[in-house]
Amino acid sequence: MIPLRLSPAALAGFVAVALLPWLVRYAFAASEKYYLHLLVQILLWAFIYTGWSLMGRFGLTSLGHGAFTGIGAYVTVLLWNYGGISPWLGIPIAVLAATVVGVLVGYPCFRLRITGHYFALLTLALTEFVRLCIVGLRDYTGGSLGTQPTRHGDGISLTAMQFEPDRVLSFYIAFALWLFGLYVWRLVDRSMDRYALEAASQDEDAAASVGIDVTREKLKIIALSSAMCALGGAVFGQYQMYIGPDTIAGLGTSLNMVFAVVAGGIGVMLGPTVGAVFTQVLSEGLRVIIQNSATIKGLLGSAALALDSAIYGLLLILFIIYMPKGILGTLLDKRR
Amino acid sequence: MLELKDLDAGYGAFQALFGVSMRVAAGEAVAVIGANGAGKTTLLRAISGLIPARGGVLTMEGRDLRATPAHRIIETGIAHVPESRRLFPGLSIEDNMRMGAYLPAARAKFAERLDYVYALFPRLRERRLQLAGTLSGGEQQMCAIARALMSGPKLVLFDEPSMGLAPVVVAQVFDLVRRIRSEGYTVLIVEQNVAQVLKVVDRAYLLEVGKIKASGAAAELAASDEIRKAYMGL
Amino acid sequence: MDCHLDVFFLEALLNGVLLAGLLALLALGLNLVFGVIDVVWICYAELVMVGMYGIHHAYKGGAPFLVAMAIGIVLVAAAAALLHLLVIRPVLETPPINQLLVTGGVLFFLQAAATMAFGVEFRNLGISLGSYNVLDMSFSRSRILSFGVALLGMLALWLFLKRTYLGTAIRAIAQDRQIMPLMGVDSKKIYLVTSAIGGGLAGLAAGLMVLNYDIYPQIGLQFGPLIFMICVLGGLGNMIGGFLAAFVISQFIAVGSSCFHTEWGYAVAFLFFMIAIFFRPQGLFGGKS
Numbered sequence: 001m002i003p004l005r006l007s008p009a010a011l012a013g014f015v016a017v018a019l020l021p022w023l024v025r026y027a028f029a030a031s032e033k034y035y036l037h038l039l040v041q042i043l044l045w046a047f048i049y050t051g052w053s054l055m056g057r058f059g060l061t062s063l064g065h066g067a068f069t070g071i072g073a074y075v076t077v078l079l080w081n082y083g084g085i086s087p088w089l090g091i092p093i094a095v096l097a098a099t100v101v102g103v104l105v106g107y108p109c110f111r112l113r114i115t116g117h118y119f120a121l122l123t124l125a126l127t128e129f130v131r132l133c134i135v136g137l138r139d140y141t142g143g144s145l146g147t148q149p150t151r152h153g154d155g156i157s158l159t160a161m162q163f164e165p166d167r168v169l170s171f172y173i174a175f176a177l178w179l180f181g182l183y184v185w186r187l188v189d190r191s192m193d194r195y196a197l198e199a200a201s202q203d204e205d206a207a208a209s210v211g212i213d214v215t216r217e218k219l220k221i222i223a224l225s226s227a228m229c230a231l232g233g234a235v236f237g238q239y240q241m242y243i244g245p246d247t248i249a250g251l252g253t254s255l256n257m258v259f260a261v262v263a264g265g266i267g268v269m270l271g272p273t274v275g276a277v278f279t280q281v282l283s284e285g286l287r288v289i290i291q292n293s294a295t296i297k298g299l300l301g302s303a304a305l306a307l308d309s310a311i312y313g314l315l316l317i318l319f320i321i322y323m324p325k326g327i328l329g330t331l332l333d334k335r336r
Numbered sequence: 337m338l339e340l341k342d343l344d345a346g347y348g349a350f351q352a353l354f355g356v357s358m359r360v361a362a363g364e365a366v367a368v369i370g371a372n373g374a375g376k377t378t379l380l381r382a383i384s385g386l387i388p389a390r391g392g393v394l395t396m397e398g399r400d401l402r403a404t405p406a407h408r409i410i411e412t413g414i415a416h417v418p419e420s421r422r423l424f425p426g427l428s429i430e431d432n433m434r435m436g437a438y439l440p441a442a443r444a445k446f447a448e449r450l451d452y453v454y455a456l457f458p459r460l461r462e463r464r465l466q467l468a469g470t471l472s473g474g475e476q477q478m479c480a481i482a483r484a485l486m487s488g489p490k491l492v493l494f495d496e497p498s499m500g501l502a503p504v505v506v507a508q509v510f511d512l513v514r515r516i517r518s519e520g521y522t523v524l525i526v527e528q529n530v531a532q533v534l535k536v537v538d539r540a541y542l543l544e545v546g547k548i549k550a551s552g553a554a555a556e557l558a559a560s561d562e563i564r565k566a567y568m569g570l
Numbered sequence: 571m572d573c574h575l576d577v578f579f580l581e582a583l584l585n586g587v588l589l590a591g592l593l594a595l596l597a598l599g600l601n602l603v604f605g606v607i608d609v610v611w612i613c614y615a616e617l618v619m620v621g622m623y624g625i626h627h628a629y630k631g632g633a634p635f636l637v638a639m640a641i642g643i644v645l646v647a648a649a650a651a652l653l654h655l656l657v658i659r660p661v662l663e664t665p666p667i668n669q670l671l672v673t674g675g676v677l678f679f680l681q682a683a684a685t686m687a688f689g690v691e692f693r694n695l696g697i698s699l700g701s702y703n704v705l706d707m708s709f710s711r712s713r714i715l716s717f718g719v720a721l722l723g724m725l726a727l728w729l730f731l732k733r734t735y736l737g738t739a740i741r742a743i744a745q746d747r748q749i750m751p752l753m754g755v756d757s758k759k760i761y762l763v764t765s766a767i768g769g770g771l772a773g774l775a776a777g778l779m780v781l782n783y784d785i786y787p788q789i790g791l792q793f794g795p796l797i798f799m800i801c802v803l804g805g806l807g808n809m810i811g812g813f814l815a816a817f818v819i820s821q822f823i824a825v826g827s828s829c830f831h832t833e834w835g836y837a838v839a840f841l842f843f844m845i846a847i848f849f850r851p852q853g854l855f856g857g858k859s
Contacts, residue, residue: 056667059665061666061667061670063612105844108847108848109848112848114847116666116667117604117666117670117806118806118847120666120670121610121798121799121801121806122802122844122847124798125795125798125799125802125840125843125844126844128795128840129840129841129844132833132834132836132837132840133833133837135833136831136833136834136837250791251791251794251795252791255674255678258674259671259674262671306681306682306683306685306686306787307682307686308682309678309679309681309682309685310678310682310683310686312675312678312679312682313675313676313677313678313680313681313682314675316674317657317672317675317676317679320661320668320671320672320675321657321660321661321672324664384751385751386748386751386752405751405756406751407750407753407755407757408754410751410752410753411754415752416752418749418752422746422749424741424742424746425746426741426745427738427741427742427745431738431741434735435738435739435742435753435755438735438753438754438755439754487754
């Protein structure tokens with residue numbers, strides 16, 4: 001285990017985040033549930049995005065991680081709903097399943113040096129395949145309408161791993177997961193694998209010639225990345241108490257991941273987190289503005305909900321053209 | 337015809353040419369000789385606009401080439417036979433000729449120019465539908481030269497035409513250069529094979545590490561001790 | 571499972587062939603752009619969607635169908651040219667991930683913009699050409715028509731690329747971009763024209779799609795991934811390969827859909843794709859890797 005050396009600033013930061021629920025309780029007493037919900041979303045997605053970024057930062061741009069979050073969520077929920085298997089066992093199974101898929105897909109790709117456009121499109125095919133399977137198994141998964149884990153009792157249960165009604169508890173679960181994700185990121189960053197992968201992303205032949213087993217390194221990272229995303233997807237399902245082929249799987253989910261990490265900063269530990277904050281706040285903020293704006297609702301009617309997507313898309317374009325290092329990445333660059 | 341004065345050029349932060357001055361008069365055949373990495377190819381690329389020239393003067397018949405976008409330099413009458421031929425491998429010989437004649441003025445005379453070029457190089461006519469990538473080294477060089485002639489140029493730039501070719505073929509290539517010259521084209525040729533090229537041109541410049549070190553009539557340079565020792569292994 | 575080697579199976583196979591024509595045309599535009607410019611428009615299906623809406627509006631506005639289709643072609647060609655100018659050009663020299671993402675952004679934007687402009691309801695041109703019955707099999711006339719037009723479109727493109735100067739230049743720039751200025755060719759212009767042609771092909775495909783399918787903003791998600799798959803299977807940039815791959819894939823879809831539920835036909839097609847790619851990463855018929 002790599003010892004944790006946290007700077008005082010970092011420690012203070014983490015403590016501050018840990019105390020957020022109390023701040024919310026104090027400042028927004030009446031809508032406490034809502035704000036805690038937002039925070040949980042941010043932390044869970046931040047964890048998932050951090051998982052994606054483990055691959056993204058080494059040039060392995062996957063447009064298919066929605067497949068892993070989807071597998072994580074659906075396997076867990078289906079095992080519970082139809083097998084009565086508690087998520088305590090279900091989640092590890094789901095994570096294992098996703099990891100196996102990741103490695104199965106990754107192995108031929110990496111052996112055969114599939115990178116760049118081809119790799120991205122292949123992972124896109126993977127996510128589409130998973131989505132099609134989810135929809136195809138509609139008798140079990142509810143098809144395009146999604147499904148819910150069967151509520152156990154009043155919704156709070158240790159065996160069923162359900163905690164959604166207690167938002168503060170949910171927050172700390174998400175918080176712990178988020179911290180875990182950052183820790184894993186840090187571990188990879190400090191490891192020899194990181195340098196191996198960076199070398200490979202620049203020049204695979206050169207890396208191989210100095211003895212780096214490029215395939216093995218890439219397999220390790222895809223296993224880790226898919227496992228993290230599956231875990232995130234599963235916990236997300238347990239929290240949200242609803243999963244759908246387009247909310248936790250599919251191309252949209254995959255693209256969102258990429259957008260958030262790119263917007264936040266791809267090679268930076270807190271980049272994906274900044275991306276999660278940015279995208280969630282943006283999406284919520286837009287939703288609130290639209291709900292409360294008679295003019296917008298008048299103009300667009302029910303389709304007003306698409307406005308945040310439109311702005312997302314526009315921002316993604318602008319970010320890639322003008323700020324490819326993301327918010328945090330560009331800020332850090334400026335400091336140097 | 338072609339005039340360079342104090343020209344600088346380079347790649348990004350790396351400067352390859354330092355204050356190069358030279359000229360090529362109409363009807364002449366001029367060579368630029370020098371070792372690997374001296375900057376010879378850079379020189380031709382700067383003339384063709386493939387890399388930007390910085391500082392100095394670069395004109396063709398008085399027209400400022402530095403102010404001309406790269407794809408319009410061919411309109412001034414300069415044709416460039418690139419290093420390593422650079423044919424379009426997936427296109428037939430005839431399609432490569434078409435690309436050589438892409439200029440509207442050349443297109444109008446395509447059939448005529450094609451006949452002319454095939455008369456110069458009958459081997460190309462035989463294989464006109466063959467993919468350029470499948471030709472032998474010597475044939476590729478022929479094809480590259482023919483392609484350059486399709487635009488009806490005044491000045492033909494040859495970038496290391498003998499490079500990568502077997503010795504027998506090299507002799508043929510220099511014969512081709514002689515023929516082109518005798519057809520009335522002005523020739524600027526950049527070469528590592530000093531002995532052979534000095535037999536084909538009127539004058540030559542010696543380029544060393546981006547600077548012109550010497551110049552003069554070809555026969556003089558061929559006789560000079562310095563050149564013979566350094567470049568001809570004698 | 572509902573699968574016997576009978577006339578229904580044959581009908582499915584033949585319908586698969588007809589579907590292949592349309593898919594091949596769709597793949598053609600994408601392959602052209604990738605083969606020449608080396609970018610993948612993740613939003614390609616959304617460009618087709620824009621064309622479909624354009625044709626729908628023109629038709630419902632009173633234009634005869636062929637005119638509406640012509641409008642669609644021009645519309646998407648213009649949109650593609652704009653896409654190249656505004657979005658692709660600024661990121662051409664940057665890593666491929668940026669190019670993919672930037673078109674991903676356009677995907678979000680176009681889907682959302684279409685939702686805002688036209689709502690989520692399914693629309694249809696309401697043109698019904700009836701069907702053609704032979705032996706116990708029924709083939710929709712619009713499918714047959716689409717197949718024919720798709721073939722014509724591909725032929726037209728092939729002739730253009732082989733017989734015209736511009737077409738030859740487009741083929742040339744895909745092989746060696748750096749020396750194009752020596753031929754007197756402005757690379758930037760060629761890229762722009764290629765983008766417009768890619769868009770035009772998408773617009774033509776849109777015209778055929780509106781005859782066969784309903785229009786809604788998310789339709790791109792239905793066939794976009796399928797087109798990418800076909801292109802990669804045929805070898806990205808390989809137009810003939812894409813054509814052949816379209817036939818292979820559409821057989822999986824047609825047979826799978828008639829034997830099982832529709833999704834499984836697609837799912838099996840994707841699975842086949844992933845397995846095929848593992849054995850031949852450059853595509854079944856590919857050259858460039």
